[in-house]
Amino acid sequence: MLLSELPRDVVATIVSVDGLGADPIAQRLRELGFVVGEQVRCTAVAPFGADPMLVQVGYTRFALRRTEAQRVHVQLTENRQ
Amino acid sequence: MNPSSTQPSHTAQIALIGNPNCGKTSLFNRLTGTRQKVANYAGVTVERKEGRLQLPSGRSLKILDLPGAYSLQATSPDEAITRAVCLGELAGEARPDLLVCVVDATNLRLHLRFVLELRALGRPMLLVLNMMDDAARRGIQIDQDLLSKKIGLPVVTTIATQANGVQGLLQQLDLDWQNWIVAPETSKTDQSQPDLHQPDLHQQVRELLAETVSMPALTDQRDDRLDRILLHPVWGLLCLALIMFMIFQAVFAGAAPLMDGIETLFAGISDLVSAQMPDGVLKSLVVDGIIAGVGGVVVFLPQILILFLFILLLEESGYLPRAAFLLDRLMFKSGLSGRSFIPLLSSFACAVPGVMATRSIQDPRDRLATIMVAPLMTCSARLPVYALLIGAFIPAQTVAGLFNLQGLVLFGLYVAGVASALAVSWLMKKIHRDRTEHALLLELPSYRVPSWRSVSLGLYERASIFLKRVGGIILALTILLWFLASFPAPPDGATGAAIDYSFAGQLGHLMAPIFAPLGFSWQICIALIPAMAAREVVVAALGTVYALSGNDDLLSQQLSPLIADQWSLATALSLLVWFVFAPQCIATLATVRRETGSWRQVSIMTAYLFGLAYLMAMLTYQAAVALGWG
Numbered sequence: 001m002l003l004s005e006l007p008r009d010v011v012a013t014i015v016s017v018d019g020l021g022a023d024p025i026a027q028r029l030r031e032l033g034f035v036v037g038e039q040v041r042c043t044a045v046a047p048f049g050a051d052p053m054l055v056q057v058g059y060t061r062f063a064l065r066r067t068e069a070q071r072v073h074v075q076l077t078e079n080r081q
Numbered sequence: 082m083n084p085s086s087t088q089p090s091h092t093a094q095i096a097l098i099g100n101p102n103c104g105k106t107s108l109f110n111r112l113t114g115t116r117q118k119v120a121n122y123a124g125v126t127v128e129r130k131e132g133r134l135q136l137p138s139g140r141s142l143k144i145l146d147l148p149g150a151y152s153l154q155a156t157s158p159d160e161a162i163t164r165a166v167c168l169g170e171l172a173g174e175a176r177p178d179l180l181v182c183v184v185d186a187t188n189l190r191l192h193l194r195f196v197l198e199l200r201a202l203g204r205p206m207l208l209v210l211n212m213m214d215d216a217a218r219r220g221i222q223i224d225q226d227l228l229s230k231k232i233g234l235p236v237v238t239t240i241a242t243q244a245n246g247v248q249g250l251l252q253q254l255d256l257d258w259q260n261w262i263v264a265p266e267t268s269k270t271d272q273s274q275p276d277l278h279q280p281d282l283h284q285q286v287r288e289l290l291a292e293t294v295s296m297p298a299l300t301d302q303r304d305d306r307l308d309r310i311l312l313h314p315v316w317g318l319l320c321l322a323l324i325m326f327m328i329f330q331a332v333f334a335g336a337a338p339l340m341d342g343i344e345t346l347f348a349g350i351s352d353l354v355s356a357q358m359p360d361g362v363l364k365s366l367v368v369d370g371i372i373a374g375v376g377g378v379v380v381f382l383p384q385i386l387i388l389f390l391f392i393l394l395l396e397e398s399g400y401l402p403r404a405a406f407l408l409d410r411l412m413f414k415s416g417l418s419g420r421s422f423i424p425l426l427s428s429f430a431c432a433v434p435g436v437m438a439t440r441s442i443q444d445p446r447d448r449l450a451t452i453m454v455a456p457l458m459t460c461s462a463r464l465p466v467y468a469l470l471i472g473a474f475i476p477a478q479t480v481a482g483l484f485n486l487q488g489l490v491l492f493g494l495y496v497a498g499v500a501s502a503l504a505v506s507w508l509m510k511k512i513h514r515d516r517t518e519h520a521l522l523l524e525l526p527s528y529r530v531p532s533w534r535s536v537s538l539g540l541y542e543r544a545s546i547f548l549k550r551v552g553g554i555i556l557a558l559t560i561l562l563w564f565l566a567s568f569p570a571p572p573d574g575a576t577g578a579a580i581d582y583s584f585a586g587q588l589g590h591l592m593a594p595i596f597a598p599l600g601f602s603w604q605i606c607i608a609l610i611p612a613m614a615a616r617e618v619v620v621a622a623l624g625t626v627y628a629l630s631g632n633d634d635l636l637s638q639q640l641s642p643l644i645a646d647q648w649s650l651a652t653a654l655s656l657l658v659w660f661v662f663a664p665q666c667i668a669t670l671a672t673v674r675r676e677t678g679s680w681r682q683v684s685i686m687t688a689y690l691f692g693l694a695y696l697m698a699m700l701t702y703q704a705a706v707a708l709g710w711g
Contacts, residue, residue: 031152047314048410058190063523
């Protein structure tokens with residue numbers, strides 16, 4: 001599934017990030033820690049249209065617009081935290 | 082041997098570098114105090130902060146506070162500067178002799194990646210673990226010696242918010258740092274193939290952390306609790322509204338007496354000088370040109386200081402990006418970003434601090450769009466004009482048994498400003514050639530207690546930038562307007578108002594046919610010229626044109642029946658609409674010049690606002706005449 005579809009407070013693991021090389025936003029996402037194998041969790045959504053969403057990766061939280069989060073593919077992690 | 086790495090005879094230059102939110106600026110403030118210079122890098126609007134610091138041995142160093150960056154693969158002008166300085170590619174900027182790499186000890190997973198990227202440059206480097214007090218509070222344990230060994234660099238810890246929190250760093254900087262270099266491992270980092278190195282760096286950080294850091298929880302309990310309320314769809318918005326309301330109240334209620342005080346002070350000075358000097362051109366220049374001009378600059382300070390006090394507190398505490406998160410969707414739809422909200426709200430008090438506050442928007446396109454529409458927010462200087470015209474022309478009757486018609490018209494003028502700002506930014510987005518997606522990707526940092534030291538230094542910085550860079554332009558233009566309104570002097574035996582014979586008067590008469598479709602008389606046209614200095618000046622200028630005298634309140638009382646008698650309702654409505662749009666404020670234009678670094682943007686803004694003002698006022702006048710109000 002896409003990171004943009006991840007429900008709140010569910011832990012998932014990143015399986016891939018689109019747009020290798022060409023897309024500066026995907027490039028930046030990887031620099032911020034959105035890399036394969038990293039665990040992510042949506043901790044909050046904004047009031048209007050639930051966009052942007054707040055995503056915890058590593059020790060840090062980033063506000064991502066849904067269109068930005070669409071570049072990240074995730075898989076639900078079996079044992080929830 | 083590399084000439085730049087020999088022990089330099091000149092004062093060595095070191096640079097603080099790190100991710101945004103690593104506490105770098107607090108550290109810079111702690112190290113340098115007021116011994117810092119703030120300017121812009123040549124040709125761009127990125128802030129350049131340099132200071133001097135005294136080491137325990139008595140040696141002094143130049144220290145540069147580089148803009149925060151997540152990576153050397155720059156995605157913003159800030160990051161491009163940081164990259165260029167690190168690589169020694171920025172013209173006129175010496176390559177730093179030592180990179181002092183600052184990381185937040187509670188956010189090592191993210192920050193160490195950048196450290197590893199910088200380490201590959203093969204330059205002398207020092208790692209600073211900052212915010213050690215927060216790390217201790219959260220039970221984070223870092224094996225400093227092992228980390229230093231693994232990473233190959235000296236490691237020191239700091240607490241930038243405490244007076245004695247940087248001793249270790251100062252002692253370390255006194256040592257010989259020439260060999261604090263990690264030789265690039267295999268090949269040199271190939272900048273054209275960054276992707277190949279990305280996963281490696283993240284993997285290396287994971288391994289480093291596993292070996293050297295023990296962390297009880299990923300996040301701070303305190304942040305989690307606060308975010309549950311402050312980011313809640315209902316409570317979060319309510320808190321935001323409450324905070325904004327408080328700021329607004331403080332700016333309006335707090336600044337007004339101070340501004341009155343400054344105006345009284347300058348009126349006193351000009352009376353004093355008037356009494357001492359013989360009548361003539363020189364006296365007029367000093368009193369009406371210079372003193373009035375300086376007063377016109379200083380009068381903005383209370384609003385700027387109060388507003389920035391709050392903005393700095395919100396920024397330091399970590400709330401500002403959260404406000405941007407809450408409102409991003411609304412702002413994004415109209416071609417702005419969540420970060421535009423605070424500058425635009427500030428512009429209701431005054432567009433000058435509003436435009437200055439756009440510095441918190443990193444994306445240049447979003448920042449420019451915000452600056453362009455900021456003057457459409459109804460600033461407090463429009464109120465005297467609105468009050469005069471509404472008082473004279475709109476009957477104080479009750480509408481629908483509840484609302485005061487005068488209040489409704491005033492409210493309508495505010496709404497017109499906001500609606501047109503959103504429409505203009507939306508239109509700018511539509512016609513913009515650059516359609517690439519600009520990311521939000523906004524880090525929400527941990528909440529922190531603001532440091533008074535950083536807040537007061539920030540305020541001092543804002544005030545001096547305004548006085549030095551903007552004040553000069555305002556003063557020059559005020560003197561120009563004085564010249565236009567004073568020369569040539571009326572001939573002997575002249576009967577009309579003196580201004581009528583001046584260049585401004587002649588201009589006003591020339592303008593009259595152009596402004597006839599708007600219903601403006603030649604008197605109004607003349608008054609518009611000195612009112613370029615500031616909108617509220619139009620009241621005094623109308624007084625001058627109609628040869629009245631007295632203070633502003635008295636003028637308003639005298640003017641009100643006079644214009645009610647001489648102007649039609651259509652003319653009054655048209656003039657009200659004119660002031661919603663017209664860029665009648667050289668202080669704003671001067672600030673835009675300073676903040677965009679470009680006269681071209683100032684011309685575009687001036688042209689579009691005058692165009693819009695002309696069009697809307699004409700439509701209003703013609704519609705009102707058609708309704709029989711002419």
